[in-house]
Amino acid sequence: xxxxxxxxxSLAVSxxxxxxxxxxxxxxxxxxxxxxxxxxxxxxxxxxxxxxLIYWASTRExxxxxxxxxxxxxxxxxxxxxxxxxxxVAVYYCQQYYSTPLTFGGGTKVEIK
Amino acid sequence: QVQLQESGPGLVKPxxxxxxxxxxxxxxxxxxxYWGWIRQPPGKGLxxxxxxxxxxxxxxxxxxxxxxxxSVDTSKNQFSLNLSSVTAADTxxxxxxxxxxxxxxxEFGYWGQxxxxxxxx
Numbered sequence: 604x605x606x607x608x609x610x611x612x613s614l615a616v617s618x619x620x621x622x623x624x625x626x627x628x629x630x631x632x633x634x635x636x637x638x639x640x641x642x643x644x645x646x647x648x649x650x651x652x653x654x655x656l657i658y659w660a661s662t663r664e665x666x667x668x669x670x671x672x673x674x675x676x677x678x679x680x681x682x683x684x685x686x687x688x689x690x691x692v693a694v695y696y697c698q699q700y701y702s703t704p705l706t707f708g709g710g711t712k713v714e715i716k
Numbered sequence: 717q718v719q720l721q722e723s724g725p726g727l728v729k730p731x732x733x734x735x736x737x738x739x740x741x742x743x744x745x746x747x748x749x750y751w752g753w754i755r756q757p758p759g760k761g762l763x764x765x766x767x768x769x770x771x772x773x774x775x776x777x778x779x780x781x782x783x784x785x786x787s788v789d790t791s792k793n794q795f796s797l798n799l800s801s802v803t804a805a806d807t808x809x810x811x812x813x814x815x816x817x818x819x820x821x822x823e824f825g826y827w828g829q830x831x832x833x834x835x836x837x
Contacts, residue, residue, distance in 0.1 A: 604778075643823035652811050652827035653762065664825070696762060700821045704777040705752075705764040 605629050605699050609708035615716040622684040624711045626697035631677045634701065641701035644673055644682045647710075648693045656695075657682065689715065718742045720812050720828035728806075728835050734799040738812030738828060739792075745770050746790040750815040752824060753786060753797045755808040758832075763808075767820045768795055775820050802835045809833075 606629040616622045632641045640660035645653035655664045657673035660680055670685045684691055692715060697708040724736035738751070745751065752767035766776035768786045776784050780799070788795040799806060809830040816825035 641821060645824075652813075652830050653824070654827075655816070655823055655825050658816065658823045698762075698823065700823055703775050703820065704779070705767075705820075707762040707764070709761045 604704055605632065605702060605706050607697055607699055607706050607708035609695075609697060609711050611711060612709070613712040613714065615714045616684075616687045617716045618689065619686050620716075622687050622691070622713055624682040624695050624697075624713070626675075626680040626682070626708050628678045628680075628699055628701075632699045632701035633677050640676055640680070641699055642673075642675075642680055643698045643700065644671075645696045645698065646691075646693045647696065653696060684713070687713070687715070718814060718826045720814065720826060722810060722812050722828045722831040724831060724833070726832060726834060728802055728833060729837050730803055730835055731801055734797070734802050734806060734810075734833055734835070736797045736810055736812075736831065736833070737794050738796070739794050740814075741793070743814075744790075745788060745793050745795065748818050750775075750818070750820040750822070751788065751795045752813050752815060752820075754811045754813055754824070755806075756811070756830070757805075757808045765797065765799075765810075767815065769820070804835050807833065807835045 642660040644657040647653045661673045694710045719741045750767045753765040785798040811830045812828045813824040814826040815822040
């Protein structure tokens with residue numbers, strides 16, 4: 604299984620400031636023939652299902668604000684919220700879809716400082 | 717707009733079988749894509765249970781494979797989850813979701829609201 608490790612477990616950021624969440628996979632999720640990283644990011648607010656933000660590590664889902672961006676390749680990935688808004692308070696998860704079993708990171712809780 | 721809705725008992729006794737159905741609207745399952753089940757124990761992270769194609773092909777998490785069956789009923793535009801021999805460790809919110817591409821190696825673009833299943837006598 605590919606183990607996904609997120610850091611930090613939680614972070615508190617002031618409104619308008621940058622939030623950075625890291626995700627590390629236990630093996631590369633870069634598919635060489637397509638040069639695509641099989642990694643997605645989700646946002647989950649309390650009492651709601653996860654909502655897809657980013658796929659292929661850096662492609663923003665339709666309708667997702669451009670303050671959300673994904674970067675990284677191979678085994679190390681980052682989700683950045685460039686200017687934190689109150690509505691961004693949530694838990695964020697990374698997920699690899701390179702191989703089964705599909706696996707998720709443990710989540711990072713983002714709060715307002 | 718694709719919508720998914722889970723249904724089934726909210727309480728299951730230990731050693732019995734958990735059965736849930738996901739009803740899909742806004743998209744015909746027979747057209748394609750993979751359809752999956754993911755669970756989330758209270759206060760914890762997400763665990764992929766398995767996925768099924770419109771053809772009935774399935775992929776399961778090895779950690780649950782011996783107890784899981786996922787099936788599809790294209791005539792009802794539904795897919796289902798059966799998890800046998802449940803214990804308290806199976807207590808979770810169960811989500812159904814649609815993969816975002818025709819393969820199972822893809823992200824989940826559409827999710828149901830989730831249903832809490834508690835295993836208790």
